[in-house]
Amino acid sequence: MTIDQLVQTTLGGLAIGCIYSLIALGISMIIRATDILHFAQGEMLMIGSMAGLSSFWLQGMPFWLVLLAGVLGGGLVSMLVEVVVYRTLRLRRVSAINIMIATLGVSIVLQNVARLVWGSEPLRYPTLFASGGVKFAGFTVSPQLIWIVLLSGLIMGVLILFFRFTRLGIAMQAAAQDPDVAQLMGISVDRTTTYTFAISGMMAGAAGVLLGSLFFASFNMGFLTGIKAFVAATLGGLGSIAGAMIGGLIFGLIETFSGTLISTAYKDAVGMVVLIAILLFMPTGLLTRGGREV
Amino acid sequence: MRSSLIARLGVALLLAAVPLLQSNAYWVHIFSLALIGVILAFSQQLLVGMAGIVSLGQGAFYGIGAYTAASLAISFHVPFVLAIVAGGLLAGLSSLLLIPIVRLKGSSLAVATLGFAIIVHLVMLNEDWLTGGSIGMIDIPAPTLFGFSLGGEKALYYICLITAAAVFLAFDRIAHSRFGRALTAISQDEEAARASGINIAVYKSKCFLVAAIASGIAGGLYAFHSRYLNPNDFDFQKSIDILIMVVIGGIRSLPGAALGAAIVVLIPELLRASGEFRLLLFGVMVIVFAGAGSKGLSGILVDLVKYIAQHGQRWLLQKPWTARL
Amino acid sequence: MSTLLDISGLSRRFGGLVAVGDVGMEVAAGSVHGLIGPNGAGKTTMLNLISGHLASSAGKIQFDGSDITRWPVDRRARFGIRRTFQNLRLFREMTVLENIMVGMHGQTHCEIWHALLRSPQQQAEETAITERAREALDFVGLAHLADMQAGALPYGSQRLVEIARAIVARPKLLLLDEPAAGLNGAESQRMVDLIRMIRASGVTVLLVEHHMDVVMPSCDCITVLNYGRRLANGSPAEIRAHPEVIKAYLGGRLKRRAKPTQSSQPEAAHASP
Ligand SMILES: Nc1ncnc2c1ncn2[C@@H]1O[C@H](COP(=O)(O)OP(=O)(O)O)[C@@H](O)[C@H]1O
Ligand SMILES: [Mg+2]
Numbered sequence: 001m002t003i004d005q006l007v008q009t010t011l012g013g014l015a016i017g018c019i020y021s022l023i024a025l026g027i028s029m030i031i032r033a034t035d036i037l038h039f040a041q042g043e044m045l046m047i048g049s050m051a052g053l054s055s056f057w058l059q060g061m062p063f064w065l066v067l068l069a070g071v072l073g074g075g076l077v078s079m080l081v082e083v084v085v086y087r088t089l090r091l092r093r094v095s096a097i098n099i100m101i102a103t104l105g106v107s108i109v110l111q112n113v114a115r116l117v118w119g120s121e122p123l124r125y126p127t128l129f130a131s132g133g134v135k136f137a138g139f140t141v142s143p144q145l146i147w148i149v150l151l152s153g154l155i156m157g158v159l160i161l162f163f164r165f166t167r168l169g170i171a172m173q174a175a176a177q178d179p180d181v182a183q184l185m186g187i188s189v190d191r192t193t194t195y196t197f198a199i200s201g202m203m204a205g206a207a208g209v210l211l212g213s214l215f216f217a218s219f220n221m222g223f224l225t226g227i228k229a230f231v232a233a234t235l236g237g238l239g240s241i242a243g244a245m246i247g248g249l250i251f252g253l254i255e256t257f258s259g260t261l262i263s264t265a266y267k268d269a270v271g272m273v274v275l276i277a278i279l280l281f282m283p284t285g286l287l288t289r290g291g292r293e294v
Numbered sequence: 295m296r297s298s299l300i301a302r303l304g305v306a307l308l309l310a311a312v313p314l315l316q317s318n319a320y321w322v323h324i325f326s327l328a329l330i331g332v333i334l335a336f337s338q339q340l341l342v343g344m345a346g347i348v349s350l351g352q353g354a355f356y357g358i359g360a361y362t363a364a365s366l367a368i369s370f371h372v373p374f375v376l377a378i379v380a381g382g383l384l385a386g387l388s389s390l391l392l393i394p395i396v397r398l399k400g401s402s403l404a405v406a407t408l409g410f411a412i413i414v415h416l417v418m419l420n421e422d423w424l425t426g427g428s429i430g431m432i433d434i435p436a437p438t439l440f441g442f443s444l445g446g447e448k449a450l451y452y453i454c455l456i457t458a459a460a461v462f463l464a465f466d467r468i469a470h471s472r473f474g475r476a477l478t479a480i481s482q483d484e485e486a487a488r489a490s491g492i493n494i495a496v497y498k499s500k501c502f503l504v505a506a507i508a509s510g511i512a513g514g515l516y517a518f519h520s521r522y523l524n525p526n527d528f529d530f531q532k533s534i535d536i537l538i539m540v541v542i543g544g545i546r547s548l549p550g551a552a553l554g555a556a557i558v559v560l561i562p563e564l565l566r567a568s569g570e571f572r573l574l575l576f577g578v579m580v581i582v583f584a585g586a587g588s589k590g591l592s593g594i595l596v597d598l599v600k601y602i603a604q605h606g607q608r609w610l611l612q613k614p615w616t617a618r619l
Numbered sequence: 620m621s622t623l624l625d626i627s628g629l630s631r632r633f634g635g636l637v638a639v640g641d642v643g644m645e646v647a648a649g650s651v652h653g654l655i656g657p658n659g660a661g662k663t664t665m666l667n668l669i670s671g672h673l674a675s676s677a678g679k680i681q682f683d684g685s686d687i688t689r690w691p692v693d694r695r696a697r698f699g700i701r702r703t704f705q706n707l708r709l710f711r712e713m714t715v716l717e718n719i720m721v722g723m724h725g726q727t728h729c730e731i732w733h734a735l736l737r738s739p740q741q742q743a744e745e746t747a748i749t750e751r752a753r754e755a756l757d758f759v760g761l762a763h764l765a766d767m768q769a770g771a772l773p774y775g776s777q778r779l780v781e782i783a784r785a786i787v788a789r790p791k792l793l794l795l796d797e798p799a800a801g802l803n804g805a806e807s808q809r810m811v812d813l814i815r816m817i818r819a820s821g822v823t824v825l826l827v828e829h830h831m832d833v834v835m836p837s838c839d840c841i842t843v844l845n846y847g848r849r850l851a852n853g854s855p856a857e858i859r860a861h862p863e864v865i866k867a868y869l870g871g872r873l874k875r876r877a878k879p880t881q882s883s884q885p886e887a888a889h890a891s892p
Contacts, residue, residue, distance in 0.1 A: 037405075092585060095588045098588055100401070101538060101584040104538060105577050105578070106577070106581060108574075108580060109578060109581070111577075234402075266416055276406050279406050280397075467735055471729065471733075473729075478717075479710050482709075482711060482712060485692075486704070489670060489692060489704075490701075490784065491696035491697040493691075493693045
């Protein structure tokens with residue numbers, strides 16, 4: 001592997017890793033707030049990707065509006081699913097495994113709605129970024145990858161600030177940590193949970209636009225990506241915000257490097273082996289202390 | 295005891311009569327597929343209903359059984375019964391790969407099995423020399439017994455029915471044995487189970503082994519049923535479908551698992567008329583049944599029958615309009 | 620009398636907290652041995668160390684001629700150490716009888732294939748298991764509840780089911796963690812009788828208990844723990860007269876006499892060797 005390849009692969013891994021981080025964050029936030037293992041998180045990415053693409057078709061909108069459309073699409077659908085489906089199931093005191101199955105049902109529904117609306121063929125994404133290589137520290141790199149890394153970093157930065165400094169963000173943290181105490185302090189846990197889903201959907205939606213811009217958009221792009229993001233979240237420590245970010249990056253790098261160095265066909269297998277190894281030897285992930293069974 | 299025996303015989307007779315009632319070859323083909331699904335659901339029920347293990351990897355054992363049976367039949371002309379048994383055994387053998395992960399719990403274990411399923415699927419997809427790669431395996435010979443071809447849809451239906459019935463009886467016996475009690479104990483309280491002398495890891499591994507053998511046998515049946523294998527028949531989606539079967543039908547009940555399997559296989563077929571919408575409707579049904587609680591459809595039906603038995607009689611006697619009937 | 624359980628220098632730390640520190644104790648075969656101490660003294664931790672639900676940080680556990688310090692829980696159970704839990708741990712969705720049948724697991728041997736073939740050996744074993752379970756249920760006085768779902772029973776009966784599950788396999792040593800907690804006066808008295816009957820059937824008992832009206836009449840010998848250390852050891856009469864014990868424990872307790880004595884300590888049974 002030449003230095004140039006090394007740089008390209010690292011950048012590629014970081015970019016895809018950022019996308020995993022964005023989804024993994026949502027998965028972690030949801031599991032922390034509700035103990036739901038959200039198999040439909042990948043579908044929010046798909047919806048975001050499709051929403052962004054549609055907004056482009058409609059108006060030929062500039063990139064930042066496409067991204068906004070994706071964010072809104074993912075956020076709205078995620079919030080809708082929480083309010084209509086998961087909250088109902090929680091009120092009915094349905095067991096955890098049944099809720100997990102329901103998330104699979106939601107995933108099937110969203111995929112098929114998307115197929116009805118957008119068809120089953122992969123859709124080409126427009127070139128949202130200047131094409132052609134740019135020089136960066138002496139290497140020619142794709143500006144797309146750099147944009148993805150920068151934008152994801154920005155989104156995650158905003159999220160951290162949101163959790164640190166806004167009333168709502170702090171309330172959400174409190175409600176996730178101890179719903180009963182939060183309720184006593186006058187926080188509406190139902191509301192913070194809705195926001196949790198909305199925000200995780202928004203991040204997945206953003207990830208959808210970014211991922212679409214790298215390849216294409218299709219109705220079934222979400223599920224496996226969501227599973228990989230779950231692996232990433234587990235890698236960093238399920239339920240930990242920083243863990244999801246780091247886990248996503250590491251998983252993206254592992255996947256991209258094993259794709260280049262070992263084999264493209266088995267790059268997903270390498271990811272799964274990493275997953276199993278992590279579960280076995282670091283069951284609480286890289287960043288969390290103290291076991292937490294979900 | 296006696297009434298359950300009568301109920302079982304009744305259901306068996308009814309199922310045996312199905313190809314006579316609906317002899318359209320296409321539908322008989324689909325019914326056989328449903329019976330294969332029933333076996334898969336039984337295997338999942340052993341794991342999730344008895345031992346409390348959520349497996350998202352049964353599709354992998356299903357595939358291993360199918361490819362084993364198909365390879366033996368194609369390359370070595372092994373008789374179909376032996377090929378299917380070998381499929382079950384190899385699937386069981388490969389379940390031993392899960393031994394390291396049985397000490398995981400809950401969703402960690404579920405996700406680890408999903409990882410296993412994804413790896414096995416990639417092997418099927420990429421190892422052309424072993425599995426035919428993305429093209430899969432074609433020209434699987436029709437099953438024959440003592441020189442008679444059993445390749446017809448009806449013959450296959452009965453093969454599937456007999457196998458499913460055998461697996462049902464086997465699992466029913468397991469449920470009421472020392473082994474089954476140990477698994478149930480583990481699912482209810484691991485610490486108390488250990489304190490009663492049960493080695494958790496050993497019993498979970500054994501549970502995976504038995505479930506994998508059943509799934510592998512289902513795979514062997516599938517190879518002869520479809521006569522063509524494609525790796526995408528055994529992707530992780532299949533594993534998820536198998537779990538959905540059990541949850542829809544009702545966790546802990548073998549008849550419930552069978553009901554769930556029938557729904558998962560047949561409903562999309564029945565909804566074919568709704569064309570594009572069928573999978574969408576299926577997804578909605580999954581959500582609704584999951585929301586109905588852990589007793590699933592079988593539990594709801596049992597409650598309904600009990601309710602009717604309790605109140606129906608009184609209605610029949612009291613309601614004035616019944617007199618006019 | 621010979622020694623069944625011989626513990627020396629046993630310690631267990633949780634982070635900085637020494638829950639059990641350098642405790643030595645001998646339990647004579649055929650006796651009822653009391654383990655008492657204020658809340659948080661380390662009694663449950665001791666039981667968890669003996670049953671194997673917790674790994675010890677230091678020390679040695681010698682049981683019936685074997686060093687079992689490093690044995691896993693299930694092996695100790697099969698070797699003859701059975702227990703109940705302070706916070707009931709029944710198989711809630713199984714029937715009462717099935718719960719107790721599970722208790723026979725370590726003493727029976729039929730494998731999956733026996734069940735599949737319904738071999739004569741399996742049939743005989745199942746009959747024996749059922750019979751023994753019914754005997755044990757009768758022993759604790761719950762024969763009429765055999766087919767109830769365990770989780771649906773009242774609290775006091777659940778305690779008895781747990782005891783039946785622990786003694787059905789005729790263990791050498793029975794560990795009881797506050798069996799009288801949450802019981803009323805009459806029920807406590809029946810518990811004393813039951814412990815006497817268990818002892819008479821040849822099972823050695825290690826009894827952790829708060830209720831002095833259960834401990835004093837039941838025990839042959841008592842060990843007192845305080846802050847994880849052994850404070851005293853002796854006959855009930857000696858313990859009652861022991862000045863340190865009165866100061867640390869009995870004196871304090873007398874003042875709180877009016878309060879029900881159910882401990883609110885969480886069960887310490889997570890980590891394991
Ligand atoms: N799993 C655990 N983790 C941390 N601390 C524990 C754990 N189990 C017990 N402890 C602590 O050890 C001490 C002794 O507890 P325990 O053995 O339950 O007391 P007792 O049964 O005598 O009331 C207490 O301070 C308790 O908080
Ligand atoms: Mg205690």
